[in-house]
Amino acid sequence: MLLIHCPYCDETLPEPEFAYAGEAHIDRPADPQQLSDEEWRDFLFIRTNAKGPHYERWRHINGCARFFNAVRDTVSDKFLTTYKAGEARPDLAKLLEGQK
Amino acid sequence: MNTQPGIQAALANVTSAGPVLLAILPEATRFSLRINSGNLAAASKALGLSLPTTIGTRAASGTRSALCHGPDEWEILASEDDRADIEAAFAAIYLKAPHSLTDISDREITIVIEGDKAVELLSVGCPINLDRLAVGNGKRTVFDSAQVVIYRDARDSFRMQVWRSFLAHVWGLLNIANCELAAGY
Numbered sequence: 237m238l239l240i241h242c243p244y245c246d247e248t249l250p251e252p253e254f255a256y257a258g259e260a261h262i263d264r265p266a267d268p269q270q271l272s273d274e275e276w277r278d279f280l281f282i283r284t285n286a287k288g289p290h291y292e293r294w295r296h297i298n299g300c301a302r303f304f305n306a307v308r309d310t311v312s313d314k315f316l317t318t319y320k321a322g323e324a325r326p327d328l329a330k331l332l333e334g335q336k
Numbered sequence: 337m338n339t340q341p342g343i344q345a346a347l348a349n350v351t352s353a354g355p356v357l358l359a360i361l362p363e364a365t366r367f368s369l370r371i372n373s374g375n376l377a378a379a380s381k382a383l384g385l386s387l388p389t390t391i392g393t394r395a396a397s398g399t400r401s402a403l404c405h406g407p408d409e410w411e412i413l414a415s416e417d418d419r420a421d422i423e424a425a426f427a428a429i430y431l432k433a434p435h436s437l438t439d440i441s442d443r444e445i446t447i448v449i450e451g452d453k454a455v456e457l458l459s460v461g462c463p464i465n466l467d468r469l470a471v472g473n474g475k476r477t478v479f480d481s482a483q484v485v486i487y488r489d490a491r492d493s494f495r496m497q498v499w500r501s502f503l504a505h506v507w508g509l510l511n512i513a514n515c516e517l518a519a520g521y
Contacts, residue, residue: 237463244407245391250463252478298478300391300406 238313240294243320244302257293259283260305261325286310289328294318307331354514356451360507361495365419366441367412369402369426375433382425383412392475394487403474403487411474411485444485444497447507453517454492460513461506462486466494482506 238251265271265279284290290310295303307316307326316331371379373389380386385397387410394403399415400422414422419439426437449457455466461480466488469475474487482502487495498506 247392249477252463252481298483299476301409301476302406 240306240315241318242296242299242302243304243318244300245296249296249299253296253298255295255297257295257303260291260293289316289331291325293321354457354511354516354518355453356449356457356514356517358507358510358514359448361446361448363441364446365414365416365422366439366444366497367414367422368438368440369410369412369435370408371410371433371435373408375435378429378433379426379435382429383422384425392469392473394472394474396472403485405476405485443499445500445503447496447498447510449494449496449510450492452492454494457510457513457517458486458494458496461509479506480509 239248240251240254241248242254262279265275268276271279288309288311289307292306292308293303294306295301303321304318305321305323306318307328308314309316314335316335317326319326369379376387376389383400383402385395385400385402387402388395388404391404391406394401396402399418401413403411403413405411412422419441423437423439426435429435451457458466458479461482462477462484464475464477466486469486469488471488471490474485476483476485478484479486479496479498482498482505484499484502484506485497487497489495496506
């Protein structure tokens with residue numbers, strides 16, 4: 237079973253307690269009225285679809301109910317790290333170094 | 337004895353004799369408290385006990401207890417007589433310490449699970465390692481995909497709160513598993 241570390245509970249818990257919530261670090265445009273249709277479409281629908289490390293949101297729905305961010309390798313399904321929502325994107329090079 | 341119709345139906349359909357004692361507790365007073373952690377001191381004073389800040393830990397004083405579910409969420413259990421007092425105490429601090437105190441007494445049903453094999457029985461539907469749940473603490477988790485809150489009162493004594501619409505499923509599964517334990521599986 238996939239085990240995920242919740243940065244709020246500070247515990248590593250089984251996947252059924254969590255829900256996937258899409259790609260992380262996507263900011264809603266401050267003024268959508270100023271956007272062209274293409275830009276709005278990109279904001280709504282276009283995602284990186286990464287093969288390899290992917291910044292994504294998870295929610296500890298059956299626990300503390302908090303959203304948090306994670307870096308997961310989409311090929312190996314391995315979590316490189318998890319961190320609280322609102323924190324800056326961790327440096328990928330350092331994370332990969334830590335895995336070696 | 338519980339008089340709610342849903343519970344009667346669940347109990348009537350499934351009963352079992354196994355090594356683990358399974359019983360449904362009468363309704364208790366239960367509140368959900370959401371408050372900014374900066375206002376904890378005021379809330380603790382209103383409740384009459386110090387609200388724990390580590391997720392999964394529980395503080396109790398007299399008939400009242402509070403379990404920390406998240407950074408800004410607590411579940412308060414109390415006796416039936418405390419309900420009005422707690423509501424009044426929190427209403428009094430509302431302007432100084434804005435919060436949400438919701439009566440969720442009726443939302444969940446409490447099942448008692450007691451016996452040497454209680455942990456084994458719970459592991460039928462619960463994916464977490466219950467050995468790591470310290471006595472006196474509690475945790476929100478899942479039981480066969482239904483959200484539950486598990487309290488550990490003693491090494492072999494648990495209380496599990498289940499949302500009432502999932503009760504028939506959870507109660508049925510617990511009883512089947514209890515029969516299997518009795519049969520030596």
